[in-house]
Amino acid sequence: MDFSWLTDPFYQKALWTGFVNTLWLVAVSAVCGFALAVVFAVTRLRGPRPLAMLVTGVTTVVRGTPLLVQLFFFYDGVGRLLPEIPGLRESLIWPLLRDPFFYGALTFTLSVGAYTGEVLRGALLSVPEGELAAGRAFGLSRWQILYRLWLPRAIQMCLPTLTGELILLLKSVPLVSTIALMDLLKAANMVRDETFLVYEPLLLIAGIYLALTLVLTSVMRVIEHRFPGARPVASKRRRLLPG
Amino acid sequence: MPSDPTDGLLEWLGPILQGALVTLEIALLAYAIGLGLGLIGATARLSPWRPLRALGTAYSTLVRAIPELLLIILLYYAGSQALNALLAEFGGDTHIEISGFVTAVGVLAFVQGAYMTEVFRGAIQAIPRGQLEAADAYGFSRPTRFHRIVLPAMLPNALPGMSNLWLILVKDTALISVIGFEELFFTAQQAAASTRDYALFYAFAGALYLVMTLGSNALFARAERYVRRGQPST
Numbered sequence: 365m366d367f368s369w370l371t372d373p374f375y376q377k378a379l380w381t382g383f384v385n386t387l388w389l390v391a392v393s394a395v396c397g398f399a400l401a402v403v404f405a406v407t408r409l410r411g412p413r414p415l416a417m418l419v420t421g422v423t424t425v426v427r428g429t430p431l432l433v434q435l436f437f438f439y440d441g442v443g444r445l446l447p448e449i450p451g452l453r454e455s456l457i458w459p460l461l462r463d464p465f466f467y468g469a470l471t472f473t474l475s476v477g478a479y480t481g482e483v484l485r486g487a488l489l490s491v492p493e494g495e496l497a498a499g500r501a502f503g504l505s506r507w508q509i510l511y512r513l514w515l516p517r518a519i520q521m522c523l524p525t526l527t528g529e530l531i532l533l534l535k536s537v538p539l540v541s542t543i544a545l546m547d548l549l550k551a552a553n554m555v556r557d558e559t560f561l562v563y564e565p566l567l568l569i570a571g572i573y574l575a576l577t578l579v580l581t582s583v584m585r586v587i588e589h590r591f592p593g594a595r596p597v598a599s600k601r602r603r604l605l606p607g
Numbered sequence: 608m609p610s611d612p613t614d615g616l617l618e619w620l621g622p623i624l625q626g627a628l629v630t631l632e633i634a635l636l637a638y639a640i641g642l643g644l645g646l647i648g649a650t651a652r653l654s655p656w657r658p659l660r661a662l663g664t665a666y667s668t669l670v671r672a673i674p675e676l677l678l679i680i681l682l683y684y685a686g687s688q689a690l691n692a693l694l695a696e697f698g699g700d701t702h703i704e705i706s707g708f709v710t711a712v713g714v715l716a717f718v719q720g721a722y723m724t725e726v727f728r729g730a731i732q733a734i735p736r737g738q739l740e741a742a743d744a745y746g747f748s749r750p751t752r753f754h755r756i757v758l759p760a761m762l763p764n765a766l767p768g769m770s771n772l773w774l775i776l777v778k779d780t781a782l783i784s785v786i787g788f789e790e791l792f793f794t795a796q797q798a799a800a801s802t803r804d805y806a807l808f809y810a811f812a813g814a815l816y817l818v819m820t821l822g823s824n825a826l827f828a829r830a831e832r833y834v835r836r837g838q839p840s841t
Contacts, residue, residue: 428774428820429813430781433792437813440799441806535674542785549677562688566681570673577672 367568369559375551382551383572385465386537389547392469393533397476402515404481405488419481426478431471432539439467439543464545468537476533483525487518520593527584531577548572615802616811619794623808626794627815630780633711633790638776640716642769645723652728663724670721676782682714683786707788715783719776726768730761762834770827774820781816791815 369375407419426434446461447453460466491514499509519526541550552565559565651663670678687710738760742752784793795812799805 424821425813425817428817430778430792430816432781432784433795433809433813433816436796437806437809441809444803444805538674538676539782541676549674549680562684563681566677566684570677570681573674573677574669574672 365564366561367564369555369561369564370568375555378546378551378554379548379569381546382548382569385545386534386547386576389465389468389472389537389540390530390534393472393476394530396469396473397533398480400473400477401480401484404477405484406510408481408485409488422474423478423481426474427482431475431536432542434475435468435471435539435543438471439464443467464540464543467543468540468545472533472536475536476529479532480526480529483522483529484518487522487525488514490521491517516592520591523584523588523591527581527588530580530584534576534580535573615798615804616807619798619802619808622794623791623798623811623815626789626791627819629708629789630777630791631819633708633715633783634773634777634780636712637715637719637780638773640712641719641723641772641776644716644720645727648720648724649727649731652724653731667721667724670718671725675718675779676785678718679714679782680786682717683710686710686713707783707786710786711780711783711788711790715776715779718779719772722772722775723769726765726772727761730765730768731757733764734760759834759837763831763838766827766831766834770824770831773823773827777819777823778816 404419404423408416408423411419443461452458452461495517496509496514499513504512537547538549540547541553548569552569555565556562648663648666651659652667654660654663734757738756739752742756747755780790781792783790784796787793792812795808799808802808
């Protein structure tokens with residue numbers, strides 16, 4: 365095992381950029397993806413029929429095809445067609461559309477939206493009808509019922525599953541190393557190509573991912589316990605990784 | 608560059624379908640081996656012997672906490688190097704290049720086995736203790752108890768997880784293209800690069816994956832009805 369390359373500032377910088385990009389990508393996709401998931405779930409349950417069918421279709425396609433294929437489709441496929449749209453090159457959003465980070469975030473957001481949307485839909489369905497009726501009896505509007513009652517109750521029910529989805533998101537980030545975006549795996553591949561060390565860089569980032577998974581799981585466990593109305597008894601089955 | 612995108616699609620249709628077949632072969636083989644690894648892993652995790660239990664836990668925890676793509680690349684290098692070291696030990700200086708197919712199947716099965724370990728462990732633990740005790744009381748041998756009692760009782764619990772893992776596996780085969788093995792997605796990438804119709808070929812590859820996942824969904828639904836045949840319908 366030769367880790368002397370770690371002292372090289374060039375590699376340090378690459379790894380740090382990769383680390384920051386990885387965290388950013390997870391944060392952006394988790395937040396936007398969750399918002400999309402709420403929209404997806406509510407549309408499928410209460411939206412107009414054509415819209416609900418559209419969401420069902422998108423969900424089926426996203427969940428039925430590999431994430432890597434989706435990433436290439438957006439980055440290489442759609443990304444290459446965009447310059448042909450007249451006027452887009454001169455527009456303000458063009459720098460964004462050239463950034464691989466945008467395509468990574470877009471793909472992951474859609475994926476989180478589809479998978480988590482299904483989880484949320486199930487949770488929304490299992491909120492007892494009586495609680496929503498109580499909301500109506502108190503004269504809450506439909507929006508108030510949604511964001512003060514229905515959604516919080518549903519999230520409370522599926523929080524452990526959401527933790528699992530977050531870990532899945534974290535673990536799909538290395539895919540972006542295939543689209544010219546500097547993430548941890550890309551940095552490791554760079555070190556591998558230049559130093560001819562096969563295992564050391566890969567093992568290092570495997571360790572980083574292991575640590576990130578553990579940190580994220582424990583942070584989420586704290587949130588699960590702090591979430592209003594969470595029952596401490598149920599905490600036993602919430603552990604993602606068996607100890 | 609063909610003037611009409613459909614020309615390119617027709618030209619590449621054969622190789623891409625060939626790739627889809629390779630993808631299915633890899634997935635099926637890796638799944639079968641993964642099932643075996645999962646059973647071994649679950650047995651280890653439920654074993655009364657502590658070191659074995661620790662080994663099973665380490666396998667499933669580590670593999671599940673590290674991204675699949677990273678594991679595939681790591682195991683790809685480690686696997687071929689380990690095998691060559693083993694060969695050097697026995698056969699002198701015969702250096703063999705392990706076929707991409709074997710590596711692909713091996714790596715995917717190893718990852719699959721870890722997730723399967725957890726599915727089987729949960730399903731086995733959900734079997735009421737009394738059923739196992741009854742089997743012991745009737746003097747069933749361990750293998751008989753396993754395939755007469757444990758297996759039929761755990762399958763209804765395990766099948767939803769098994770079906771999920773199969774879908775994940777089919778989609779994970781696309782990751783093998785990153786290490787340069789010619790399966791469905793790799794062929795689609797080549798087609799896209801040569802015709803420059805990127806969106807078309809990626810969408811087509813996606814559609815083929817969708818056919819595979821939706822088709823297997825139907826099969827698993829039938830399998831689930833079969834293993835639940837003795838249970839009261841809900």
